[in-house]
Amino acid sequence: MASPKAGSLTAEAHARLRGDILACRLIPGHKLVIQDLCDSLGFSLGAVREALSRLTSEGLVEAEPRKGFRVAPITEEELQDITNVRATIESLCLENAIRNGDLKWETGIVSTLFELSRLKLQDADDSARVSEVWAETHRRFHEALVAACDSPWLLRLRETLFTQSERYRRVSVPLDRMGRDLHGEHKAIADAAIARDVVRATAEMRAHLAKTTRILIKAGVVNQHLT
Template identity: 40%
Template sequence: MAERRGESVVARTLADYAYQRIRSDIVSGALPAGSKLRLEALSQQYDVGMSPLREALARLAGDALVVVEGQRGFWVASLSLADLDDVTHVRGLIETEALQRSIERGGPDWEREVERSFEELSEAEARLSREGETAVPLWEDANRRFHEALVSACDSPWLKRLRHLLYQQSERYRRISLITSGPNRCVHEEHRAIHDAAVKRQTLKACRLTEEHLQRTAVQVRAALEAAESARGTTG
């Protein structure tokens, strides 16, 4: 019995490992949107067995990062302009509701966490400016922690769960254009403005700034997607 429990723990650990690796490669684009996920190739690439691999892919399907088509197998979820617009709109609704509740309920611990995560994000943004693409993973982690800190005092588990799912979808799109900010955009100042409004308990302002922040990112991503589509049409 102890041996079976040990095997179960190992299987879960391998499934978690496969989940994290494949998720990272989907978000970064290393596994392209719309591509078929062939189990044998993935098993070799990530050095995991079929059972933990299938478990990992099932979890990714639950995150809407992978699509399952009956007996035909698994695919990386596609990206599109229509989906970008939908994700951005719904995330704005969820994010601002969670932020409003968090600001209303957050105490000193919440404020300290928002301050700390903003400082980390500021450092990561400075590195991204200096180093470019090599600093993207560090920036993504810091960006995620900052936005999570802002909503951490929200009292609705479902709101936070839905927000997490939408954040993952937004992350895929954001990676497409992360390095190419528009000429009139300073993401650091957008984050600073959101931070300042939140800690000053200016709820409506913080929510408006957050929604504008998401919309600006969507505009930037849309331009990158349209440019990529145009380039494919030129070379096709």
């Protein structure tokens, strides 16, 4: 049986690697050499192996027989599939939340939207990357929208799809040369949700998710490993 300390180190290694993959610091398709990861992260071989195993189950890493591990690549087919399924699940969660939401739910949406509006999207040290603070607040905003949903399974599916979408969304930021009004998109969803307008809220959510997909496909970076 693994000791509590070993479990903690595995969890920390998993969190570090997961964060690097979602932020695209470990780019799609990148080969993951376990010893190199141990050296760079300072974790034991066992902790890194277990972390990679967990990431494989999450679909963020691929295990290749006799070849080791690599960051899961991004493809247009997967992007389209994730977008379509996520739009459906997000819409179901949002409809449920609108039906069950109270003043506390509305307050959560308004407060996280305001917080998000006050943050810079790009990292201060690297404009080609998303700020980690913005990314975390963005996650909390989308969670606030569906916080009143009373279906644990819908919320679980939504969380999985959000994570899978995150790599694609982050890659799209430096590619959108025309710029996009992210605050306007978020506000449109929030306003419709608080107004209890299910049709408008879900339509705005679908449009919001589809825009990232269009940016990536237009830029031609999907179906590449970005190496």
